[in-house]
Amino acid sequence: MWIAELSRRTEVPVATIKYYLREGLLPAGESVGATRSRYGEAHVHRLRLIRALVESGGLSLARVRSVLAEVDEESLELHDVLGAAHSALIPDDLTATAESRRRVDELVVEHGWLVHPDSRDLLLLAGALDALDKVGYHLEDDLLETYAVAATKIAEAEVSHLPTDDRQRIVESGVLVTALGGPILLALRRLAQQNASANRYGTSRLSHLNHPPAGRA
Amino acid sequence: MWIAELSRRTEVPVATIKYYLREGLLPAGESVGATRSRYGEAHVHRLRLIRALVESGGLSLARVRSVLAEVDEESLELHDVLGAAHSALIPDDLTATAESRRRVDELVVEHGWLVHPDSRDLLLLAGALDALDKVGYHLEDDLLETYAVAATKIAEAEVSHLPTDDRQRIVESGVLVTALGGPILLALRRLAQQNASANRYGTSRLSHLNHPPAGRA
Numbered sequence: 001m002w003i004a005e006l007s008r009r010t011e012v013p014v015a016t017i018k019y020y021l022r023e024g025l026l027p028a029g030e031s032v033g034a035t036r037s038r039y040g041e042a043h044v045h046r047l048r049l050i051r052a053l054v055e056s057g058g059l060s061l062a063r064v065r066s067v068l069a070e071v072d073e074e075s076l077e078l079h080d081v082l083g084a085a086h087s088a089l090i091p092d093d094l095t096a097t098a099e100s101r102r103r104v105d106e107l108v109v110e111h112g113w114l115v116h117p118d119s120r121d122l123l124l125l126a127g128a129l130d131a132l133d134k135v136g137y138h139l140e141d142d143l144l145e146t147y148a149v150a151a152t153k154i155a156e157a158e159v160s161h162l163p164t165d166d167r168q169r170i171v172e173s174g175v176l177v178t179a180l181g182g183p184i185l186l187a188l189r190r191l192a193q194q195n196a197s198a199n200r201y202g203t204s205r206l207s208h209l210n211h212p213p214a215g216r217a
Numbered sequence: 218m219w220i221a222e223l224s225r226r227t228e229v230p231v232a233t234i235k236y237y238l239r240e241g242l243l244p245a246g247e248s249v250g251a252t253r254s255r256y257g258e259a260h261v262h263r264l265r266l267i268r269a270l271v272e273s274g275g276l277s278l279a280r281v282r283s284v285l286a287e288v289d290e291e292s293l294e295l296h297d298v299l300g301a302a303h304s305a306l307i308p309d310d311l312t313a314t315a316e317s318r319r320r321v322d323e324l325v326v327e328h329g330w331l332v333h334p335d336s337r338d339l340l341l342l343a344g345a346l347d348a349l350d351k352v353g354y355h356l357e358d359d360l361l362e363t364y365a366v367a368a369t370k371i372a373e374a375e376v377s378h379l380p381t382d383d384r385q386r387i388v389e390s391g392v393l394v395t396a397l398g399g400p401i402l403l404a405l406r407r408l409a410q411q412n413a414s415a416n417r418y419g420t421s422r423l424s425h426l427n428h429p430p431a432g433r434a
Binding site: 045048049051052055056108111112113114115116119121122124125127128129131132134135136137139140142143144146147148149150151152153154155156157158159160161162172173174176177178180181182183184185186187188189190191192193194195196197198199200 | 265266269272329331332333338339341342344346349351353354356357361363364368370371373374377378379390394395397398399402403406407408409410411412413414416417
């Protein structure tokens with residue numbers, strides 16, 4: 001297909017597609033003459049992946065680039081399928097106190113998790129605990145444990161739902177569920193917080209949603 | 218204290234403090250003569266809150282400004298304590314299909330959650346489900362339910378840990394736990410995903426962490 005059809009099918013403007021091509025996020029099409037190229041289903045697919053990561057995952061283009069590099073890295077071992085998006089989702093400049101790092105390491109040991117010992121999430125986590133401490137809010141052990149137990153259940157469900165057929169599909173699904181499952185989980189948590197807060201502090205302004213109009217079942 | 222001491226105590230550069238003052242994120246100090254001002258403990262506290270939201274919460278200054286506006290809004294009802302940070306954490310341009318909106322509404326109804334019927338999280342959630350569908354990854358009902366159950370447990374624990382004494386402290390703690398609890402939860406989930414992925418696909422590269430060195434207990 002020509003670039004106009006690629007644009008129509010993906011709802012991505014032609015100028016944006018050309019930008020992604022120049023930036024190397026999207027592989028070049030097949031050259032037809034000096035100025036035109038043809039594109040295929042792989043381009044449709046890749047464009048949709050980029051848009052999902054940018055629009056719903058909230059990733060910058062630089063982050064998307066490193067995620068895609070990992071998706072395309074055939075030598076990546078399959079157990080790293082879910083790690084592919086991880087480094088791209090974590091800021092670069094992380095620091096934490098030794099005390100918080102010990103607290104995080106202990107948590108991981110207690111849960112028996114297999115993790116990369118130099119995983120930047122360990123540092124990110126410790127840094128966030130430090131940041132809370134610094135403003136006078138100490139995250140209690142039992143709340144941290146609640147997070148860890150919930151995270152375990154979520155991660156197990158997510159990984160068990162990954163496809164098993166095709167390497168590329170497993171990697172892409174892993175990236176998607178990591179990048180977009182995050183916003184989904186946090187949105188659900190905020191809704192549940194509204195409910196918990198209403199139950200604790202009382203409210204007249206919130207209400208149960210009405211059952212959605214018929215027509216779905 | 219003078220601005221230099223405020224800077225020293227909060228580890229925020231003087232130039233940054235002056236920028237926050239100009240932008241109205243930090244209230245002005247008490248004027249002493251034409252060019253000098255004195256600052257108090259409230260300024261230390263507010264600066265630390267801003268830095269925690271920016272550095273660990275990942276909020277832009279514009280988002281921080283709207284969070285602080287809600288924190289300072291005395292007329293805000295207490296049950297909205299946890300809602301204070303919410304709108305600031307959600308992007309502005311949200312759309313979703315009616316089908317996904319119905320799916321989200323049904324989920325909320327089934328869980329009996331009290332929520333603002335026009336909460337933007339409902340739309341954010343539906344939009345994220347659409348984005349996954351669009352790239353050919355349908356989030357199955359049982360995985361969505363796993364997210365919702367985990368979100369409920371997390372939210373209840375978070376709200377039950379909020380202080381009860383002072384209105385300002387409740388609101389600030391609610392903002393902090395919402396903004397920083399998110400990155401903490403997502404980091405734990407990525408670590409748990411590493412473990413789940415290693416268990417499913419096998420690995421030679423991951424390892425259990427060693428017990429942290431003694432000296433903590």
